[in-house]
Amino acid sequence: MNARNAGESRNTARRVIISLAVAIVLLGGLGVAGVSLWSHYGPAISQALGWTTNDYEGEGKGETVIVITEGEIGEDIAKTLADADVVKTSEAFYELLLEQDPAVEFMPGSYRVKLQMSSQAALDALQDPANRMAFTAMIPEGKTVAQTLEIVSAGADIPLEELQQAAAAPPSTYGVPEGIDSLEGWLFPATYEFEENTTGAEAIQRLVSEQISVLEGAGVAPDQRERILTIASIVQREGGRIEDFPKVARVIDNRLAQDMKLQMDSTAQYGMGQHEDGNVWSTDEALADDNPWNTYVHKGLPKGPIANPGKDAIQAAGSPAAGDWLYFVAINLDTGESVFTNTVEEHEAATAKLREWCDANPGKGC
Known part of the structure; x- marks a missing residue:
């Protein structure tokens, strides 16, 4: 997409959002309807009308390290920066990139940057050779x-x-x-x-x-390490917040104890090579594919780990929380908030909340 097309798309989106703002104002007297519409579209409307911004201001604070790998494009780098809270949104950084003439080229490597920088400050930092860390990798x-x-x-x-x-x-x-x-x-x-x-x-x-x-x-015996890493890798990919990791591990243990299929989307996506897509929903093809990692098809744990877990996930796998949950689903992909439930009906209600969030937040992992 070139800068002109991007600008036309933004203008069209702005007109649509302003129309929604008018509709919500008119519906304000309807109480619940107005509140519901605003909860879904209010942030976008506030941004379009200039009440809020999708970009941080200033040079940032603190410090972190981000990695640019060979072959990554502007959209990839924008997502990396937003995920690390270097910039407020990937959209703000990517739009800035589209405005650059000549186009910006990034050198692969690890870069020392600050948190909560403006998109311009982040771009300047990535173009400064002094911020590139020699022989350093942050995984x-x-x-x-x-x-x-x-x-x-x-x-x-x-x-x-x-x-x-x-x-x-x-x-x-x-x-x-x-x-x-x-x-x-x-x-x-x-x-x-x-x-x-x-x-x-x-x-x-x-x-x-x-x-x-x-x-x-963590006290994991050698003959149990592959099993713990397998559980921990699922916890790492499925758990939205670190504090929920022990609950996710408990759901896995509970389903295994009841001889239920784990039905973890992360395993189906890994088995089909779709784990880099960044989408919370799995394709029908991935869910049905008969590969040894797909826990929608096979009972028990997958063939082996599906990713490299960190210390928190490993500890959770070895010490699950107490509870009788059998289901969980994220309901806010920005915060990682998840709902843990015991019945299919409760789980379906929680999944409906995720769909509502996805409808209100297109392009954010849905």
């Missing part, structure tokens, strides 16, 4: 092996092909128990600083060793 929780290797390559300046070749070695090469055929789940997510001449195998060994250390610290 977020919930990334797969393939995604993790891309991040390490970009941050540590190790050729991706070298890392992929090293990852193809038997996992036991790096201290993973015999019989496990994948490093999925075994690369601990954290910020790493590497030496200049670190090899691909050395980088992978460091990540695996850190994950083993975390498992040892």
